[in-house]
Amino acid sequence: MSLRPFNRETLIDQAIRYLDHNYPLLGKKIRKRAATGEVNVLRYLLKIFSQINRDERPAARDFRDLLAALRQSQAVKTQIDGRRRRSLPEDFGRPSPRSTSPVTAPSAEMIVESAEDRPSAGASPDLAWMEERISKVTSGGKNKDLEFTPHLDITPVKGGGNLTVAVYLDKDAFGVGETGTAIIASEGVEVQVLLMASDHFEVVGSPVRSFVVKDVTRIDISPYTLKQRSDVTPAAKDPAIVALFSIEGRSCGVVSKLVTEIGETADKEVGDADRLVLHPVTGEVPDLTVTIVANPINDGQQFFCTVQSPHLSEFAAGEPASWNLPRKTEEIVREHMNAFTEKTDAFQLVAELRGAGRELFDAAPANFKDAFWKLIDSGVQLRSFAIVSEEPYIPWELMVPKRDGEKSRKALGVDFSVGRWAGKRIAADRKVTLRDAAVVAPRYEGDNVLAKSQEELDFVISRFPGDQIRPATYRDVVKTLLSGRSLLHFVCHGEDDGTSGQRLQLDNDETISATAIAGLDDVEDVFLKTRPIVFLNACEVGRGNPKLVGPGGFAARFIELGASAVIAPLWSVEDEIAHDIALEFYGAVKNEPKLPLADIFRRIRERAFDPDKGRDTYAAYCFYGDPLATVG
Incomplete structure (x- = not known):
């Protein structure tokens, strides 16, 4: 030849x-x-x-x-x-x-x-x-990453109550009245656009468009027509329009606008745009993906919900709907948390958990409940739920589905692997790295001593070689965050008085706040490069206080810095059980490397609902990450 x-x-x-x-x-x-x-x-x-x-x-x-x-x-x-x-x-x-x-x-x-x-x-x-x-x-030709800012141009249609909505992308900053996240995508990738409107409007025709990313200065999408509705419910207070962008079912950008009068947008200062980095994934997708976008009025009550599932044709491209609540979600969650975290009897605790879970499911978006029951009735074997949400408080894992004439199901986080994500700057990864560790374990004295702290520290370091940060001062913790370790594990006390935000108690009577961590620019650079896992095994961080999962909490801060996954309790946990949960998690990671990390916490969460041995600590842990993420 x-x-x-x-x-x-x-x-x-x-x-x-x-x-x-x-x-x-x-x-x-x-x-x-x-x-x-x-x-x-x-x-x-x-x-x-x-x-x-x-x-x-x-x-x-x-x-x-x-x-x-x-x-x-x-x-x-x-x-x-x-x-x-x-x-x-x-x-x-x-x-x-x-x-x-x-x-x-x-x-x-x-x-x-x-x-x-x-x-x-x-x-x-x-x-x-x-x-x-x-x-x-x-040299960066075909596959180079390109960045665009999405925009909404809303104009009234002459002679009627309709609106024309032009969606386009360019290289400029967000315009007046626009809020959102810039898009970063590879040239040649197909991006889906889903237009959502508050209950004041109805999208005429399909709300879905798509375009292919090209190295140009502007990309225009075919315009939409919105019809003004006359049957607006009182819960729909602030008219708004949102365009959600996704790649293969994963959100990659968003732009939203308030509409004060037909054809006019609310006057709002132009701010810096977040930029969402979406790493490509291959293979399986979650059985159900729920994307929650806040109404730009940002009152904690009005949201847009999109539901996608590869198993239902009507939800394959994403089914949008408004989600309006009578009260702020923070208030709703606080009420339920106070109810079940105050119970010590296992039988009573399970009853409170299930009761709160049913009420939370009742308050869930209508399109989510519709898709969920259709999936159940289809007989499809469901495994994973992804919750990508700008609403930070609702504990989806604890929702207990129930419909008339039927027995309540198990909590969502017990039946399925649930992964939550709240990052606006970087998407959750399907593969996460665990090669070495840094364990922060202050040496407490007196009543503050964590009896299992040293044992937990030794266990983690024996599985993932690295550094013991003990004693742990503010400077020690900052150095740890800059170390580039793939795992950051905290064994400590925390506090949250509901007003000044979350703090971790360190040695020498020092503390470090979630706000301080967010302000460490060098830490952000390291996190974006190393994408570590963060496990916050912090006891007594404000029992029953939903600030734990709020926008100012440690979980949200670490996600925004660039963590690939965060594990954190939603309320105060018991020391000994928290210790056992940490050991079980790392043992499963080592012994069952193909098991999704969210599935480990599904198994742990199930014990909270045992009527004989149930403890709320088992239900407290939330996995922030891709529900199918494994260690690789």
Whole structure:
């Protein structure tokens, strides 16, 4: 077989640059070995590319082009010198935490090669074309990330009560009256647009549009028509319009506007835009995804809810609806928390939990309840629920579904793996990293001593090597947050008086507040690069106080800084049970690595509803992250 000549040096360079971008540790290692002459670089690259899991390759088409070119190159090289391939050492490492792709590291268990990847017999790829394409990809051509600001332009239709809504994206800042999140997406990706309106309006025709991201200055979406409704309920107080953007069912941006009069938008100062980074995922999607966007009036009572499910055709693209409540959600949740966290008898506690759960489900968005019962009636085996919400207080995990004539079901967080997310700047990751740890464990005295603190610290460090932060002062904690560890575990007391926000009690009578953590710019830089998991095993942080899950709490602050997942109690927890839960979680992570992290807490949460042994601490823990996230 005659093969055309090609530039092997360029191909090798582009392949290493691909690894630099997606697997930095591999790129660094192969550069080092190439410089020392330790390996045959072409063979080493081919072996690495062949062993990367084909289901989780970032930029899959670019990967296939590189792999085909490497095989072609090696075929020529083998024809020339007839040498045998050199085996790949088994220590070529894991992806760096600085990588922005949620991919799995190459491992001995991964498929080496598939029939689809093998070149056909006699194939002779156009290497010149491949080199041109590979160069474009690695230099940021086809797959480079592009940022746009979404906008809403609302105008009245002459001669009637209808509105025309133009949705477009450009490079400018948000306009007057607009609030939202800028979109960052790769060129060539398809983005779905879902228009939602308060009960004052009805979208004429389909509320769904889509567009392909292009490297242009402006993208226009086909305009919408909204019809003004006459049957507006009193609960719908503030008219507003929202455009929600998503990629493969995952929210990637939003823009909203208040409408004070037909055709006029509320006067509002222009603010800095958040930017949502959405890392790509492959494979399974949650069985049900609920996205809650606040009405721009931001009164804690008016929201927009979108429900999506791959199992229901009418919900496949997302079904929007207004969600208006008679009171602020913070007040609703506070009332229920006070009821069941004050109970000590297990039987009475379970009754309070279930009763509160039924009332919470009754207050849930109508389109969510509609989709839920349709999924139950369909017989589909449900596993996971994703809650992406700007409403921070409602404990979805504790909702107990009930409909007339039927027995109550188990709580949502007991029947299903539930993952919540509240980040406006970065989306939850499907793969999270746990390679090392830093454990913050202050040395308390007297009545404040946490009896199991040292044991918990030792257990975590024995599973994930790292640092013991003990004693723990304010400066020690800041250094820990800057350490770049993939796991940050806190064993401490907390406090929340409902007015000044959450604080963690440290040594030397010092404290650190959620507000202070949010103000550490250097910490934000580290978090965005390393995407750590944060486990806040803090006891007595304001029992019954919904501020725990509020916008000013530690969970929300760590998410905004860039954590890939946060585990935190929604109310005060009991020391010994909290200790046991931490050990069970890390034991499951080690022993059942393919088990979703949210599923571990589903099993733990179930014990709260045991009428003989139930304790509210088992129900307190919330998993903030992708409900299908696993350690990889």
